Amino acid sequence: xxxxxxxxxxEAPKAIIMSVYIGAVTGFIFLISVCFCIGDISSTAxxxxxxxxxxxxxxxxxxxxxxxxxSSLIVVxxxxxxxxxxxxxxxxxFAFARDHGLPFSSLFAKVESKRQVPxxxxxxxxxxxxxxxxxxxxxxxxxxxxxxxxxxxxxxxYAMPLLAxxxxxxxxxxxxxxxxxxxGRYGIWMNIIGLVFLVFTSITFNFPTVxxxxxxxxxxxxxxxxxxxxxSIVTWITTGRKSFTGPQIGGVVPVxxxxxxxxxxxxxxxxxxxxxxxx
Numbered sequence: 001x002x003x004x005x006x007x008x009x010x011e012a013p014k015a016i017i018m019s020v021y022i023g024a025v026t027g028f029i030f031l032i033s034v035c036f037c038i039g040d041i042s043s044t045a046x047x048x049x050x051x052x053x054x055x056x057x058x059x060x061x062x063x064x065x066x067x068x069x070x071s072s073l074i075v076v077x078x079x080x081x082x083x084x085x086x087x088x089x090x091x092x093x094f095a096f097a098r099d100h101g102l103p104f105s106s107l108f109a110k111v112e113s114k115r116q117v118p119x120x121x122x123x124x125x126x127x128x129x130x131x132x133x134x135x136x137x138x139x140x141x142x143x144x145x146x147x148x149x150x151x152x153x154x155x156x157x158y159a160m161p162l163l164a165x166x167x168x169x170x171x172x173x174x175x176x177x178x179x180x181x182x183x184g185r186y187g188i189w190m191n192i193i194g195l196v197f198l199v200f201t202s203i204t205f206n207f208p209t210v211x212x213x214x215x216x217x218x219x220x221x222x223x224x225x226x227x228x229x230x231x232s233i234v235t236w237i238t239t240g241r242k243s244f245t246g247p248q249i250g251g252v253v254p255v256x257x258x259x260x261x262x263x264x265x266x267x268x269x270x271x272x273x274x275x276x277x278x279x
Contacts, residue, residue, distance in 0.1 A: 089125040094118035
């Protein structure tokens with residue numbers, strides 16, 4: 001999605017960092033408020049509503065209307081997050097298809113001429129999102145596994161570039177990457193700390209949440225991640241390494257060349273500067 005942002009090298013990191021800060025502050029306030037409002041823990045956990053948070057709302061307000069209003073706010077937040085994830089996922093699918101990294105890439109890389117959005121990529125992301133959410137109606141264990149896969153998938157996607165950067169630093173192949181956000185000589189140590197944390201959390205996400213473990217409460221995240229990795233490897237060996245091109249970053253040069261050509265064609269750089277001065 002950074003391709004659609006102005007000054008992405010500065011604004012994208014700023015958005016990422018601010019989301020963490022804002023989420024930490026608002027989440028801390030919300031959790032502290034909920035913890036202070038919990039009554040009897042056993043009755044709250046076994047609430048007939050099926051959702052302990054709704055029971056906490058009711059115990060705090062003593063009103064069905066108030067409880068419905070507060071619960072509806074959670075629904076609104078969930079819908080907003082779902083739309084944000086849909087936008088993020090569809091853009092990722094579009095970018096991957098544009099670089100010939102998906103089956104039927106030519107279809108999912110199409111941009112609708114009128115609205116200027118990747119309609120087919122959005123429909124695919126929406127279909128996958130609906131299918132994964134539907135698992136909840138069949139099995140809670142499967143739904144929890146999907147949530148764990150999503151979280152661990154994020155962590156692994158963060159860890160892989162950090163690992164590549166660390167390896168390149170130790171092998172002497174690391175290149176300077178200047179930008180608005182640069183930690184300088186401390187960057188490699190931050191990368192190592194981040195990688196250790198991500199590896200630790202990725203391992204713990206594979207642990208079952210209760211004991212003893214049986215087929216009903218088993219955490220199948222490791223098996224699902226293994227299947228995804230196997231499909232990715234097979235896809236790379238069969239078609240990916242032949243067709244995947246990676247991000248197209250060379251298109252900037254022709255644009256600059258074209259603009260310079262326009263300037264020269266209008267009588268040279270000095271003439272263009274003079275025109276700007278007169279205006």
